[in-house]
Amino acid sequence: MLVDRSNAGAAIEGFFAGEGLAERTRFVGGDFLSDDFGDGFDLALVGNLIHNLGEAGSRALLHRLGDRMAPGGRVAIKDIAVQDDRLAPTSAGRFAVSMAMFTDGGGVFPASEAAAWLADAGFAHESTTDLSRAPGSYLVVGRKR
Numbered sequence: 001m002l003v004d005r006s007n008a009g010a011a012i013e014g015f016f017a018g019e020g021l022a023e024r025t026r027f028v029g030g031d032f033l034s035d036d037f038g039d040g041f042d043l044a045l046v047g048n049l050i051h052n053l054g055e056a057g058s059r060a061l062l063h064r065l066g067d068r069m070a071p072g073g074r075v076a077i078k079d080i081a082v083q084d085d086r087l088a089p090t091s092a093g094r095f096a097v098s099m100a101m102f103t104d105g106g107g108v109f110p111a112s113e114a115a116a117w118l119a120d121a122g123f124a125h126e127s128t129t130d131l132s133r134a135p136g137s138y139l140v141v142g143r144k145r
């Protein structure tokens with residue numbers, strides 16, 4: 001199941017179809033900060049969302065997931081890597097500027113910060129990985145306590 005705004009449905013379903021995944025995937029349109037999208041999940045991927053949502057929105061989403069995961073369920077946050085001091089790499093700094101211009105509170109957040117938000121939402125830190133197939137990105141995984 002992939003949740004995004006309803007107007008993203010045609011593009012997402014087209015992508016699934018192009019990858020031969022139409023039978024194994026389901027798009028659910030709505031607002032993941034307010035709509036009911038079910039519960040009892042074993043795994044949720046928060047992919048490229050926290051740079052868009054910013055701290056308040058990301059924390060709200062992670063808390064909603066904390067209430068909806070199955071016991072032991074995992075949340076994986078994939079986003080753009082930046083050092084803890086946010087001074088490098090410069091590409092992340094440039095991206096943060098565009099997020100500041102075009103989103104409400106978005107930016108670039110270090111993996112350590114994403115892990116802290118997960119912990120606050122009830123997830124024990126399981127791993128942080130530099131992604132080789134998405135260079136300049138991290139994957140932080142937390143497990144529902």
Ligand SMILES: C[S@@+](CC[C@H](N)C(=O)[O-])C[C@H]1O[C@@H](n2cnc3c(N)ncnc32)[C@H](O)[C@@H]1O
Pocket residue numbers: 003004005008030031032033047048049052
């Ligand atoms: C940077 S894109 C990432 C898209 C996709 N997850 C990916 O990794 O390619 C951010 C997405 O978040 C969606 N989005 C932002 N706020 C949302 C909300 N409150 N409810 C549902 N979708 C939202 C936008 O429509 C947009 O498609």
